[in-house]
Amino acid sequence: MFTGIIEEVGTVRHVQGGVLVIACSTVIDDTKLGDSIAVNGVDLTVREMDTTSMTFDVMPETFRRSNLVEAKAGDRVNLERSVRPSDRLSGHIVRGVIETTCVLDSMTPEGDALIFRVRPPAEYLRYIAVKGPVCLDGASLTVIDKVDGTFAVSLVQYTQEHTNLTARQPGASINLETDIIARYVEQMLAERLATS
Numbered sequence: 001m002f003t004g005i006i007e008e009v010g011t012v013r014h015v016q017g018g019v020l021v022i023a024c025s026t027v028i029d030d031t032k033l034g035d036s037i038a039v040n041g042v043d044l045t046v047r048e049m050d051t052t053s054m055t056f057d058v059m060p061e062t063f064r065r066s067n068l069v070e071a072k073a074g075d076r077v078n079l080e081r082s083v084r085p086s087d088r089l090s091g092h093i094v095r096g097v098i099e100t101t102c103v104l105d106s107m108t109p110e111g112d113a114l115i116f117r118v119r120p121p122a123e124y125l126r127y128i129a130v131k132g133p134v135c136l137d138g139a140s141l142t143v144i145d146k147v148d149g150t151f152a153v154s155l156v157q158y159t160q161e162h163t164n165l166t167a168r169q170p171g172a173s174i175n176l177e178t179d180i181i182a183r184y185v186e187q188m189l190a191e192r193l194a195t196s
Contacts, residue, residue, distance in 0.1 A: 002038045002080050004091030004133075004140020006163045010039075012075040013053055018063075020044070020056045020071065027079045028054065036082040036096065040164075041138030041175045042066050043082075043096025066098040067137070067173040076164040078138040091140025092133035095180060100124055101173045102136075105150055107166070114160055115144070117152040120176055125149065127178035127186075135177035139163050 010024035020039070027037055028049060035046050037054065042062055048055035063069040071077070082096075102120035109115075118136065120128070128134060128151045130143050141153035160166045168174065 001083050002043070002091075002094040002096050002138070003083050003087070004041075004080070004094040004135050004138065006078045006080055006139055006159075008079045009076050009162070009164050010079045012071050012073055012077060014073060015071050018058050018060070020058050020068065021053055022056070022077060022079070023053045024079055025052070027081050028052075031081060038078070038080040038082075038094070038096045038138045040067060040077050040098075041094070041096060041135050041177055042068060042098050062098070065100060066175050067101050068175075070173060076167055078163050078165075080138055092135075093180070094135050094138070094140060094177060096138075096177075098175045098177055100176050102176045104168050104170050104172045104174055106170055107168075110154065112157050114155040114166065115152050116141075116155050116165060117150050118174055118176075119150045122149060124176060124178060125151070127182040129179070129182065132182075133179050135175075137163070137165060137175050139165060 008026040010022040013023045014021040036043050044056040046054050047057050100121055102118040105117040105119050107114055130146055132143050134141055134143050143151050144154050145152050
């Protein structure tokens, strides 16, 4: 489990087959083999590590659902260590289970903020609620509006400076994790209606 507060932006060092190697420094501290690290919001298990990088195995299902399938050496990725019971939950509960990718439509400055508008596949839009939480490339954000098949979040300066989001260009693929509570409610209501 994660909070969606990005700790470091690492750099992809190597990708081949199902092996992903990421250069990093901050998230290495206090991490051991077998720990979970969110890479662009994807919960991956540390298989190997040294003082400058971590190695992960990535399953075909993970590649199919995330933008890690497009990763290449030199790409910047958002990194977060898993939450401990004693940590503050500053963002929201993030599972690290990417459901799909969405497309970056636009980035529009608004004062010191940056409005980041994305277009998810239509079937995922129903899990997006204005003023509700959403996770984009592992970053916990709040939805500020939802129109014409898109939704928008506002990136404060800290998020702009400490994630890879502002390096993206319109048309880029962004990992999406919707709020799990919406999914649970939908499933419970569907089961209730099916038995009525």
